[in-house]
Amino acid sequence: MPTLTAQSVRGFLFLFCLLTLLPAASPAAPASDSPRMTPVVRAVKSVAPAVVNITSTHIIEGQRVSPLERFFGPGFSPGFPGFEGFPGARPGRQKRVSLGSGVIVDGQKGLVLTNAHVIAGSDEVMVHLLDGREFSATVKGAEPDFDIAVLEIKGARDLPTVRLGDSADIMPGETVIAIGNPFGFNHTVTTGVVSALGRTIRNDSGVFTDLIQTDAAINPGNSGGPLLDIEGVLIGINTAVDARAEGIGFAIPINKARRVMADLMGQGRV
Template identity: 45%
Template structure:
């Protein structure tokens, strides 16, 4: 028996050695051949921006107006503002033989002058062909008498954590710097990033200021990302925009100088464990529709508040970000199919994608309501009926019915889940609340440990909040 166990242990140990040996033999001995293949397409970008500064100010004389030089001081201070130049560095890569170069918008977006230096030392003045702030991408162009070397764009969807990657760029002005690492993670959503529709590739290949806009290559020498940001200095955490997102935007940037995005007109929110439970879901999945804008494509298609979007044109919606990204990348006018969960039943709805309005066209306002003393209940809320004066302040129809949250009890579950004073309370567990009487009736049905799902109106938005009492 001992002999069998020993032989089995040797066999397993041998498998481990075999797997490690296979990995060891498959690793690249050097990335030099890859770098030689791709570096000619990588360019250094230096920009100049002219800014106006206030004229120099001089200290006032202790003698005030009696000082004979006071008029001279005023004269020089009132001169026109002085003009200064700001310089910055970045990276880009040529994407076709005609000299179109892909980079980050934050590298060239505000520049008055753009200078591109090629690998062989040649320098060209560049012009902006198109740029898009919301994806942080831009295309600039240089003119050359001969065809230029260009990078091959790969498929970022094929990359997996652990795959080798190579970054080539201009960090701190050190030209053609090569760093190597792996894909640390995929699908990173970075809040408040310059590219809100991107799920970033995370890498430990060293990225520093000046690398922005540069390529992230796979082991085959194809660009799979645009190096864009870092998480602190020296952390080994960098992020790149997936090249598949760029491949969707670049044709529009070249042809018309901007990117047109799709739009449905829904307000969506993240599923929480409590919300998922209230809808009978076993896991937090999909995008919950908190509101549908009147007259929007979503409204015209029949989508309703409370629907949970599970799929978009056959692609699974794991979280709200997925839906936003899918819609934004869809062609305006395209008819798509949405799989939604409505009142516990799945159904398919067709919608025609519209054009996303300009930023600021739809704004959110925070309502202001007076506070009055009242007694909280099981929900930890005190509410009152909406008056005509309230409706006017909140830009609601004078006939609008409902209740306003007057107070939120400190330490209550409602406070913990961000229910606020001034919110409109529209539903409790799917039952419409049109008056304080309705509210009292529904609140009495709840007790300690009950699951409550509230529909809240806040500014121009409606959102769902769920919690246990």
């Protein structure tokens, strides 16, 4: 039976450390002519960097309750020495955070299109990019009647940008792609078709007309994200789902969103 020498042990340890420290080989990407590189895959690869996750924080002024009051009930105060001054309910601040999506439509100016309800009542807006960068954003304008808002990313230029399409030639039945952050799952991709055009829906905020209906899955957090055609061109801004049924979502046509954005940036209102 061969014996291990000190030299052979050192050699083995050196080889083991070398293999451990070497970076793992990244999987090779499919060739450009691979059948796996479908139009949907190409569109997502092109547009995903321009899709952002939006975190909207709203500060709520209210009453903060002492731990003893939470347990024993409002107004409780221990009646023994040492607790005469135990604090009860007193002014406090709470944060309410909501999540949504958006898409960069002007990389030079750092402009983002999203829904007005995504940033409604916000005191602080943060934009998170696919590459991990985070930026503070200001609301340049919002129009609840059209559910469109424009954000400006602070301190960021030369950002990835989506191509704006023409929603006038959308065809029922054509393939569409939705990208967003449903339930906080960043850059989730769903596909479907244009189910119908010119839809009207009513909710607590009012009546919205001339919407694109799609069966591409749109869930909470998708609001404000892009609806793309098969070429990766922006044709709509996802805005609502019908909770009574599956496969019924709605998007604002990009032609309408573009007009609202121009008015907000030029005049401050529609």
